[in-house]
Amino acid sequence: MFSSIFTSEAFAEAWTIIKTQFPLALWETFYVTVLATAFAIIIGLPLGVLLVVGEKGGIKPMPKALMAVINFIINILRSVPFLILMILVFPLTRVIIGTTVGTVASIVPLVIAAFPFVARLVESCLREVNPNLIEMAQSTGATPFQIICKVMIPESVPSLISNFTVAITTILGYSAMSGIIGGGGLGKIAINYGYYRYKYLVMFLAVILLIILVQIFQSVGTKLAIKTDKRLKNQTVKKRS
Amino acid sequence: MAVFSGRYFFMIEIQNLSKTFKTADGDLEALKHIDLSIADGDIFGIIGMSGAGKSTLVRCINMLERPTEGTVCVDGVDLGQLSQKELRAQRRDITMIFQAFNLLMQRTCLKNVMFPLELLGMNRTEAKKKALELLEIVGLQDKAKAYPAQLSGGQQQRVAIARALTTNPKVLLCDEATSALDPNTTNSILELIKDINKRLGITVVVITHQMSVVESICKHVAILDMGEVVEQGTVEEVFSHPKSTAAKNLVFPEGEEGSFVVGNEGEHFIRVVYNGAYAAGKPMIARLAIEKGIEANISYASTKGISGKAFGTILLSISGDENTVKEAIAYLTTEPGIEAEEVEVNVQ
Numbered sequence: 001m002f003s004s005i006f007t008s009e010a011f012a013e014a015w016t017i018i019k020t021q022f023p024l025a026l027w028e029t030f031y032v033t034v035l036a037t038a039f040a041i042i043i044g045l046p047l048g049v050l051l052v053v054g055e056k057g058g059i060k061p062m063p064k065a066l067m068a069v070i071n072f073i074i075n076i077l078r079s080v081p082f083l084i085l086m087i088l089v090f091p092l093t094r095v096i097i098g099t100t101v102g103t104v105a106s107i108v109p110l111v112i113a114a115f116p117f118v119a120r121l122v123e124s125c126l127r128e129v130n131p132n133l134i135e136m137a138q139s140t141g142a143t144p145f146q147i148i149c150k151v152m153i154p155e156s157v158p159s160l161i162s163n164f165t166v167a168i169t170t171i172l173g174y175s176a177m178s179g180i181i182g183g184g185g186l187g188k189i190a191i192n193y194g195y196y197r198y199k200y201l202v203m204f205l206a207v208i209l210l211i212i213l214v215q216i217f218q219s220v221g222t223k224l225a226i227k228t229d230k231r232l233k234n235q236t237v238k239k240r241s
Numbered sequence: 242m243a244v245f246s247g248r249y250f251f252m253i254e255i256q257n258l259s260k261t262f263k264t265a266d267g268d269l270e271a272l273k274h275i276d277l278s279i280a281d282g283d284i285f286g287i288i289g290m291s292g293a294g295k296s297t298l299v300r301c302i303n304m305l306e307r308p309t310e311g312t313v314c315v316d317g318v319d320l321g322q323l324s325q326k327e328l329r330a331q332r333r334d335i336t337m338i339f340q341a342f343n344l345l346m347q348r349t350c351l352k353n354v355m356f357p358l359e360l361l362g363m364n365r366t367e368a369k370k371k372a373l374e375l376l377e378i379v380g381l382q383d384k385a386k387a388y389p390a391q392l393s394g395g396q397q398q399r400v401a402i403a404r405a406l407t408t409n410p411k412v413l414l415c416d417e418a419t420s421a422l423d424p425n426t427t428n429s430i431l432e433l434i435k436d437i438n439k440r441l442g443i444t445v446v447v448i449t450h451q452m453s454v455v456e457s458i459c460k461h462v463a464i465l466d467m468g469e470v471v472e473q474g475t476v477e478e479v480f481s482h483p484k485s486t487a488a489k490n491l492v493f494p495e496g497e498e499g500s501f502v503v504g505n506e507g508e509h510f511i512r513v514v515y516n517g518a519y520a521a522g523k524p525m526i527a528r529l530a531i532e533k534g535i536e537a538n539i540s541y542a543s544t545k546g547i548s549g550k551a552f553g554t555i556l557l558s559i560s561g562d563e564n565t566v567k568e569a570i571a572y573l574t575t576e577p578g579i580e581a582e583e584v585e586v587n588v589q
Contacts (some may be wrong), residue, residue, distance in 0.1 A: 139336070140332065230346055
């Protein structure tokens with residue numbers, strides 16, 4: 001079935017599509033991913049904090065029922081396949097954006113799918129914070145809010161950055177899927193031209209671009225995580241040499 | 242309660258303090274009816290083996306652990322009666338340093354020292370000035386911009402001490418503060434704590450399992466065993482005459498005096514107790530041989546120098562009759578601060 005890929009007509013055709021479609025698609029994929037990740041963090045970060053501080057024995061225990069409900073909702077959202085979730089949130093998307101199709105509309109299901117994931121990532125990061133530091137802050141007279149803002153979050157910045165990097169690459173993958181509901185981007189091109197119209201060369205190129213995007217996000221994230229990690233002793237050594 | 246010049250003479254008063262933890266295996270009594278009074282300006286040691294309840298006790302002094310029973314008063318304020326908010330304010334007066342230093346690893350040393358002031362909402366320039374002053378007191382002004390990971394353990398503990406002093410506390414709690422440090426660093430940190438106690442008049446509570454720490458800086462000591470205070474008093478008193486088994490185990494970690502000494506037929510044993518004698522310069526045993534012609538064999542000895550005086554026990558074995566023994570005892574006891582008596586030892 002791939003025999004027609006490498007003919008010169010196929011190349012010429014693919015080149016036209018790339019020239020006309022790819023710049024916009026790349027931009028759409030980029031901004032959808034970044035915006036969806038940003039919103040997912042805005043909702044997921046406080047939720048992740050709540051999961052840690054609100055539990056029994058946490059620094060600000062919350063009613064058991066509330067914690068159970070939050071955990072339940074997160075687990076449900078985490079278990080629905082993204083393809084199904086996209087369709088299930090149509091009513092919500094219509095309320096927020098006014099329409100259910102299009103690139104902007106695809107941000108809503110992405111955020112809904114990603115924030116519970118981000119909340120769990122934040123939760124695991126904050127659990128890694130040395131409990132002795134929290135005890136130190138308490139013995140210094142810090143309020144629970146001060147402990148969250150001045151100890152728990154700042155101390156886990158490097159691991160939060162690594163985990164947000166995981167989140168952004170996952171969301172990038174999801175955003176490609178949103179081509180199905182009319183979301184723009186590289187995913188749409190791969191599906192529309194490559195899958196529906198058998199232009200496999202275009203499909204491959206779209207996938208390669210997605211891979212490059214993931215690589216860029218990942219290496220920037222990793223560099224940032226290392227740079228912000230002040231626990232690494234060799235930092236001064238590096239500077240001196 | 243004795244009141245001196247308007248200030249409570251006892252900075253910390255613990256009365257009938259008990260703490261019980263509920264565990265899966267039933268209740269665990271970590272502390273049982275503790276009574277302790279710690280004078281203002283004192284350096285008070287609380288010593289005990291691991292699991293004796295030391296850490297729980299020190300956490301009851303700043304209410305990180307709520308006591309199950311009993312009261313803790315610091316500078317006349319009953320901490321058990323305070324609301325969370327009042328308690329947080331009170332904790333600025335009762336600061337703490339830890340075994341693991343507990344510095345914020347993502348902050349520079351300066352920012353670590355500024356942390357308690359930041360919690361108070363103090364203006365940045367003012368806080369920075371104060372923090373730099375304190376870093377100078379602990380001798381680390383040049384490390385202000387360094388991160389804790391770039392410092393040695395001793396330096397990290399100095400930063401932690403500077404941080405503990407920013408709020409001008411009345412009490413400094415040291416929870417195994419030198420247990421993670423090597424002997425030299427331990428000494429320098431202890432010197433620093435001693436100096437702070439002297440210069441700023443802060444009452445210091447030292448929690449440790451190391452005898453040497455108590456000996457070198459504490460004035461008073463309490464021995465904690467299985468959640469109970471089994472002995473307390475001045476360091477000299479407790480360490481020269483340990484009464485309880487726990488105290489004896491700490492003072493003589495190699496086993497109770499003479500318990501392993503086995504005598505021969507016809508041998509007599511004399512226990513010589515050094516109770517603060519300035520004996521270091523006087524070779525008592527040699528003099529005994531030269532002046533009295535009594536040859537004594539040292540079967541067991543454990544002595545310590547505490548602030549220039551000798552404390553401890555020597556077990557001498559002497560071959561001879563009753564008179565020789567009496568003569569030896571009479572000679573030894575002429576020296577002030579030395580007690581001697583004949584003791585029975587298991588005969589082979």
